[in-house]
Amino acid sequence: MKKSLLAIVCAVALTACKKNETTTNEMSTDSLEMNMPADTAMIQDSMAVSGDTTQSGTLNDQDRTFAMEAAKSGMMEVMHGQLAATNGNNAKVKSFGEMMVRDHTKANDELKSLATAAGLTLPTTPDASQQRMHDDMKAKTGADFDRAFAEMMVSDHQKAVDLFKKHASQGSDAALKQFAEKTLPTLEQHLAQSKELRDAVK
Structure with missing residues (x-):
């Protein structure tokens, strides 16, 4: 009888230990689960930042400055070229204007494609200073326009x-x-031709 009673006590004690162990494991698991969202969020945030970084992050300041300045310059050459093609008094001015539209439109489109691939947005409208220059040119006529x-x-x-x-x-x-x-070679050719044009319309 005493042995049976002892066996029952031992069984109860073992059951209690297992229950306690299970509770401890559950608490440990719960603790991990409670901590997991914060850690996971940090990892996800880090991945999100990395994923959201456009390829423009690979461009340094000089690359970005060059692309922006080249885009602004090319855009103005097209605008002034269109103006010369219609408002020019001298046939050479008109012809030069048409060349500006043709060559710079091609270069501008290529630059835009490169910038888009790098995640960089280029300007599509002139800034205030450029707009004033364009308006001043637009107001000129005849030989005055050609020289300017x-x-x-x-x-x-x-x-x-x-x-x-x-x-x-x-x-x-x-x-x-x-x-x-x-x-560059096309721009150098344009520079040489523009100097010849300047001499022709003096």
């Missing part, structure tokens, strides 16, 4: 050549650097 246009083309293309030449040698992004190298 030719002078602007020399000045603009000298700046563009300097910009593209610098990026062709110092740029970091391979695609933008290649674009600068490929476009």
Whole structure:
């Protein structure tokens, strides 16, 4: 009888220990589950930040500055070219304007594609200063317009050549650097032709 009673006590004690162990494990699991969301959230946040970072993050300041300046310059050449093609008094001015529209539209489209691939949004409208310059040009007529246009083309293309030449040698992004190298000869040709145009309409 005593042995039976002892066996029952032992069984009860073992059951209690197992229950306590289970409770401890459950508490440990609960504790882990309670801590998991915060840790998981941190990891997810980190991944989200990494995923949301566009490829423009691979462009350094010089790459971004070049792309933005080249886009603004090219956009203005197209606008002024369109103006020269319609408002030019001299046939050479009209012809040069048409070339500006054709060549710079092509370069602008290529630059836009590269910028889009890098997650960089380029300007699509002139800034206040550029708009004033365009309005001033638009107000001119006849020989006055021709001379002002030719002078602007020399000045603009000298700046563009300097910009593209610098990026062709110092740029970091391979695609933008290649674009600068490929476009530079055309800009240098434009610069030479704009100087000839300036002399022709003096």
